[in-house]
Amino acid sequence: MSPIDQLRGGVVISCQPLPDEPDDPMRDPYVQARVAASAVLGGAAGLRINGADDIRAVGELCDVPVIGLIKHGPGPVAITPTAEHAVAAAAAGAAIVAVDATARPRPDGQEFADTVRTVHETTSALVLADVSTFDEGVAAVDAGADAVATTLAGYTADTTGRDGPDLDLLAALVARVPVPVIAEGRYRTSDDVTRALDAGAHAVVVGNAITSPLWLTRRLIGGVTPGLA
Numbered sequence: 001m002s003p004i005d006q007l008r009g010g011v012v013i014s015c016q017p018l019p020d021e022p023d024d025p026m027r028d029p030y031v032q033a034r035v036a037a038s039a040v041l042g043g044a045a046g047l048r049i050n051g052a053d054d055i056r057a058v059g060e061l062c063d064v065p066v067i068g069l070i071k072h073g074p075g076p077v078a079i080t081p082t083a084e085h086a087v088a089a090a091a092a093g094a095a096i097v098a099v100d101a102t103a104r105p106r107p108d109g110q111e112f113a114d115t116v117r118t119v120h121e122t123t124s125a126l127v128l129a130d131v132s133t134f135d136e137g138v139a140a141v142d143a144g145a146d147a148v149a150t151t152l153a154g155y156t157a158d159t160t161g162r163d164g165p166d167l168d169l170l171a172a173l174v175a176r177v178p179v180p181v182i183a184e185g186r187y188r189t190s191d192d193v194t195r196a197l198d199a200g201a202h203a204v205v206v207g208n209a210i211t212s213p214l215w216l217t218r219r220l221i222g223g224v225t226p227g228l229a
């Protein structure tokens with residue numbers, strides 16, 4: 001069974017320290033691997049991991065498929081922005097490599113399709129296209145992506161201002177593209193996960209709501225005393 005098939009109907013836990021907090025003590029492969037293993041013990045079907053060191057550390061402890069990415073640079077295209085980063089994620093042990101597939105210019109001037117081709121030709125990994133819009137999802141599949149995720153909806157200049165998950169984008173992609181569509185981005189409760197699976201999601205990624213004490217604490221304190229966190 002392919003690693004994407006193994007995720008079917010399951011929850012993927014994203015174990016990543018917040019990108020805007022370089023001092024987060026969770027930024028440590030040892031810590032992330034144990035957070036990941038704990039999530040697997042709890043029933044996670046897969047893991048989403050950032051950075052070659054973390055991917056390697058998680059691979060030593062966990063035997064579920066890893067969606068690996070390498071965040072690099074000031075952005076806006078930061079999730080595995082080049083083919084070189086994608087190959088490095090695969091070499092570290094990612095069975096599936098998540099790659100920014102938005103329409104924005106990439107730092108090396110190449111196309112998303114170039115990364116897909118390189119990954120398929122030089123590694124055994126599959127490619128997950130992280131998109132923010134319907135058109136990007138369709139284009140990513142035309143470019144050869146093995147699966148599409150709604151990861152970047154709400155995180156581009158054209159899609160900002162969204163609070164909860166983008167279930168409309170999810171449903172539109174499920175109806176249109178012939179590859180698995182993974183729900184990702186602000187899924188925080190079991191209701192969110194159920195709604196995504198009901199809408200046809202192949203799997204649902206949950207991140208900060210489980211794996212970031214920093215994010216959770218800020219949110220809780222901000223709720224008690226608005227503006228404090």
Ligand SMILES: CC(=O)N[C@H](C=O)[C@@H](O)[C@H](O)[C@H](O)COP(=O)(O)O
Nearest residue numbers: 014016155185186187206207208209
């Ligand atoms: C936009 C972006 O860069 N998202 C990243 C993708 O890898 C991660 O920072 C998130 O943790 C992950 O998507 C899970 O998200 P949430 O915490 O919403 O479940």
